[in-house]
Amino acid sequence: MRAGRITGRYSFELAEVDEPTPAAGQAVVDVLLCGVCGSDVHAYTEGWAYNPGVCGHEWVGVVREVAPGVRVVRPGDRVTAGLAPGCGTCPECRAALPEYCSVAFSGYTGRLAPTNGGFARSIAIDANRLCPMPAGISDVAAAIVEPTAVALHGVRRSRMRIGDVVAVVGCGPIGLLALQCAKVGGAGHVIAVELDETRRARALAVGADAALAPGPELREHLNTVTGGLRADIAFDCAGVPATLQASVDLVRRGGSVCMLGVTSGDATVQPIRWMNKEVSVDTSFVFTLEEMAIAADLIRTGRIKVAELHDGTITLDDLGRTIDDLAHRRIQAVKLLVDPTAG
Numbered sequence: 001m002r003a004g005r006i007t008g009r010y011s012f013e014l015a016e017v018d019e020p021t022p023a024a025g026q027a028v029v030d031v032l033l034c035g036v037c038g039s040d041v042h043a044y045t046e047g048w049a050y051n052p053g054v055c056g057h058e059w060v061g062v063v064r065e066v067a068p069g070v071r072v073v074r075p076g077d078r079v080t081a082g083l084a085p086g087c088g089t090c091p092e093c094r095a096a097l098p099e100y101c102s103v104a105f106s107g108y109t110g111r112l113a114p115t116n117g118g119f120a121r122s123i124a125i126d127a128n129r130l131c132p133m134p135a136g137i138s139d140v141a142a143a144i145v146e147p148t149a150v151a152l153h154g155v156r157r158s159r160m161r162i163g164d165v166v167a168v169v170g171c172g173p174i175g176l177l178a179l180q181c182a183k184v185g186g187a188g189h190v191i192a193v194e195l196d197e198t199r200r201a202r203a204l205a206v207g208a209d210a211a212l213a214p215g216p217e218l219r220e221h222l223n224t225v226t227g228g229l230r231a232d233i234a235f236d237c238a239g240v241p242a243t244l245q246a247s248v249d250l251v252r253r254g255g256s257v258c259m260l261g262v263t264s265g266d267a268t269v270q271p272i273r274w275m276n277k278e279v280s281v282d283t284s285f286v287f288t289l290e291e292m293a294i295a296a297d298l299i300r301t302g303r304i305k306v307a308e309l310h311d312g313t314i315t316l317d318d319l320g321r322t323i324d325d326l327a328h329r330r331i332q333a334v335k336l337l338v339d340p341t342a343g
Helices: 038-046 102-109 145-157 173-184 197-205 216-226 243-250 271-277 289-300 316-327
Strands: 002-008 011-016 026-035 058-066 078-081 122-126 130-132 165-169 189-193 210-212 231-236 251-259 280-283 310-315 335-339
Touching: 002 038, 002 316, 011 316, 026 078, 038 316, 058 122, 058 145, 078 145, 130 289, 145 173, 145 251, 145 289, 165 173, 165 216, 165 243, 173 189, 173 197, 173 231, 189 197, 189 216, 197 210, 210 216, 231 243, 243 251, 243 271, 251 271, 310 316, 316 335
Parallel strands: 165 189, 165 231, 189 210, 231 251, 251 280, 310 335
Antiparallel strands: 002 011, 026 058, 026 122, 026 335, 058 078, 078 130
């Protein structure tokens, strides 16, 4: 079968790979759609991914085959994948921290199974990582459940309280989903902070109370809404180092920042401005299978809108060029999906 593989820094190929077969405890899933994530683009530009490897972790598919003894899913189930339950034996699990299981994290990030990803017709995957999708959501929506769970986990991990004034910095897919999760979680006023005008419009379309570019108008709006206090919390979803300090500057004394955007670059910060305001900074990385199921239900019931994020669907033949275009900012897209069955 054909698969899209990142083979090094700024290097991508369409390759013929073997059809997967399920090892013990695994299922083989035929991929219907797979989202192009910012981390896939970073893997292409920065070269930190496995090499060669089939990227693509935001996918939905149908179970074709399961290994003997697998009971959690069966052929015909429509599923997506997340972080496995704790293994029970690693240091984190033995310390009663199964949500940080090192084996599960390694499986999610691909270090244990470097050839498996959703930019292919089929994928072999541990069955305990699979989450069945409800009948009430489309394949397009199901392919966006995974990033929704990322945003949901960040909001749940954060220090946000009901009624808070929230700033969401960066309105890519995670930012647009995080602002909706914040609204669902009881935020009183959500401000989208974004340079791009079209993304500000999308933020308003999915429920932001205001969408502003950094600058005097944003500062004036914050002062008006908060009586001069600034935001209670900022979610940094931009995925660029410069926005960390900018996010800290948006919050009040005693406020907090939750980092959701992934960046491997160095950030220049001014610690005295953090300490002077006693700002708390939290980070968030993945999610639980429970949160994935919650995310799917929020989409099913219309409390989270994902259709507004979808910019189009491409084929595997288009994938290499599209990732390169995204990397060089020749195109702007919030969420592109890949149909590995087409073309």
